[in-house]
Amino acid sequence: MIYRKIIMPVCISISFFIAACFITPSVMAERIMAVQVKQSQIRATPSYLGKILARMSYGEKVSIISERAGWYKVKKMTVPAVVGWMNASSLANPRVVLKAGDKTVQGKTTTEEVALAGKGFNASIEKDYEKSNSNLDYTWVEKMEKISPTPEEVTAFLVEGNLSLGEGEYHE
Amino acid sequence: MNKNKFVNRTWATIIFCLMFIFSLLSCETVQPIADVATQVGVASGKIGAEDAEKIRSTISTLSYTFEDFTPEQEYYLGRAVGANILAKYKPLMDQRLTDYVNLIGAACSVASLRPETFGGYHFLVLDSEEINAFAAPGGLIFLTRGLLKCCRTEDELAAVIAHEIAHVQYKHGLQAIRQDRITKAIGSIAQEALQNQETVTPEIKELFDGSIRDITFTLITNGYSQQFEFQADQGALVILGKTGYHPGALIKMLQTMKQRLKPGATDFFKTHPSPDSRIAEIGKTFFGTAQYPADPLRQKRFQVHTVNLN
Numbered sequence: 510m511i512y513r514k515i516i517m518p519v520c521i522s523i524s525f526f527i528a529a530c531f532i533t534p535s536v537m538a539e540r541i542m543a544v545q546v547k548q549s550q551i552r553a554t555p556s557y558l559g560k561i562l563a564r565m566s567y568g569e570k571v572s573i574i575s576e577r578a579g580w581y582k583v584k585k586m587t588v589p590a591v592v593g594w595m596n597a598s599s600l601a602n603p604r605v606v607l608k609a610g611d612k613t614v615q616g617k618t619t620t621e622e623v624a625l626a627g628k629g630f631n632a633s634i635e636k637d638y639e640k641s642n643s644n645l646d647y648t649w650v651e652k653m654e655k656i657s658p659t660p661e662e663v664t665a666f667l668v669e670g671n672l673s674l675g676e677g678e679y680h681e
Numbered sequence: 682m683n684k685n686k687f688v689n690r691t692w693a694t695i696i697f698c699l700m701f702i703f704s705l706l707s708c709e710t711v712q713p714i715a716d717v718a719t720q721v722g723v724a725s726g727k728i729g730a731e732d733a734e735k736i737r738s739t740i741s742t743l744s745y746t747f748e749d750f751t752p753e754q755e756y757y758l759g760r761a762v763g764a765n766i767l768a769k770y771k772p773l774m775d776q777r778l779t780d781y782v783n784l785i786g787a788a789c790s791v792a793s794l795r796p797e798t799f800g801g802y803h804f805l806v807l808d809s810e811e812i813n814a815f816a817a818p819g820g821l822i823f824l825t826r827g828l829l830k831c832c833r834t835e836d837e838l839a840a841v842i843a844h845e846i847a848h849v850q851y852k853h854g855l856q857a858i859r860q861d862r863i864t865k866a867i868g869s870i871a872q873e874a875l876q877n878q879e880t881v882t883p884e885i886k887e888l889f890d891g892s893i894r895d896i897t898f899t900l901i902t903n904g905y906s907q908q909f910e911f912q913a914d915q916g917a918l919v920i921l922g923k924t925g926y927h928p929g930a931l932i933k934m935l936q937t938m939k940q941r942l943k944p945g946a947t948d949f950f951k952t953h954p955s956p957d958s959r960i961a962e963i964g965k966t967f968f969g970t971a972q973y974p975a976d977p978l979r980q981k982r983f984q985v986h987t988v989n990l991n
Contacts, residue, residue: 546800546801547799547801549797557796598796598797601752629754629866629885630750630753630754630757630758630866631757633881634885634889635760637881638886638889646764647760650760650764653803654801656779656783656803658784663791666785667924669978670978670979671978672788672924673924674924675788675924675925
């Protein structure tokens with residue numbers, strides 16, 4: 510009697526309570542990602558043809574709302590809190606995109622986050638590498654990086670050539 | 682219920698409940714809790730020098746892979762590889778052709794599995810008769826004049842470009858770095874961060890130099906494995922198909938390349954599998970033909986932009 514009325518219900522209730530304490534935060538937790546490329550955009554639709562709603566820089570964080578065919582529906586975490594779409598290749602777990610010297614780095618709670626905060630192979634090592642290899646010239650590397658057709662030019666090029674923006678799944 | 686039965690049933694219930702809790706708190710849940718607990722100690726300075734040393738040695742013994750390089754690190758490796766390529770080859774001074782190649786590249790990169798890299802995709806034509814191309818990590822892509830001359834149509838030029846983009850999307854360049862160097866590099870970077878060092882340590886410097894040597898040696902001298910080249914061809918077929926270019930153009934370009942490659946040359950002849958073996962491998966997944974109707978508008982602009990190649 511005591512077992513059925515007290516012990517069993519109490520044990521089951523406690524176990525559900527303990528499980529809920531651990532599981533609920535992980536299920537309910539907001540999924541945060543950060544921009545892992547120098548520049549990207551939040552767009553109105555999940556396509557590179559989508560209207561640009563906001564321009565995003567390296568390290569800026571977004572909250573993930575949903576996912577569709579290589580695109581994330583995101584909400585910008587700073588004002589204005591724009592909601593739109595970003596390509597999955599532009600986003601990563603925030604721990605891999607912290608900026609060196611970023612104030613947020615200090616006080617970070619995981620060694621992994623601290624470890625990857627812009628350390629190692631970065632601008633200062635490049636400077637050093639260039640200095641010790643006098644035969645190298647980064648001039649054309651810099652020039653190359655400036656060659657970037659605008660989205661409008663790419664769209665016009667595709668239309669003129671009877672081509673399409675190759676997004677989504679490919680079926681032969 | 683007698684006393685023994687009562688005790689047994691109570692214990693059975695408690696054990697069942699504990700099993701239920703632990704089954705829900707699987708490794709995925711428990712491990713981060715343990716990790717965070719340890720890491721909070723480190724970050725808050727509550728872990729002493731001895732423990733920090735233990736953590737450092739743990740970091741250095743972990744096995745890292747090329748996937749552990751951040752996009753930013755990949756970018757700086759790619760720039761250095763690019764500077765090395767440009768120390769050996771001179772750019773072709775043909776702005777119109779360069780812009781055209783970059784438009785095709787932009788169109789193809791959107792269709793790749795990795796449309797965005799840290800610094801983006803950028804393309805340069807090299808003034809060399811060699812039949813060669815190099816894809817530096819992160820998206821700096823170099824194509825020689827000799828390789829462009831193997832292309833008779835825009836679709837074939839797109840095939841060459843798509844193959845190089847596929848090397849970037851699969852991070853083949855980073856995979857050219859020796860495994861022991863990757864482990865040491867990522868481990869050392871983690872240690873450097875843990876010690877909060879601001880200056881470049883000689884060890885990291887040497888690891889950066891070594892990584893660049895590994896990648897440039899593979900790109901320029903040794904070539905990727907046959908498996909990577911076949912994989913890049915498969916990636917190119919998908920990119921071409923998604924963009925609207927004819928995938929058969931890749932086969933056609935390889936047929937032309939076969940006629941132009943000179944035995945003993947240090948270009949694609951040395952660094953790539955033979956065009957015949959690549960065509961045979963492509964045939965396993967692509968059942969179309971190398972014959973395709975050239976789009977008149979694409980053909981017109983191809984001729985306009987490549988007029989100075991010959």
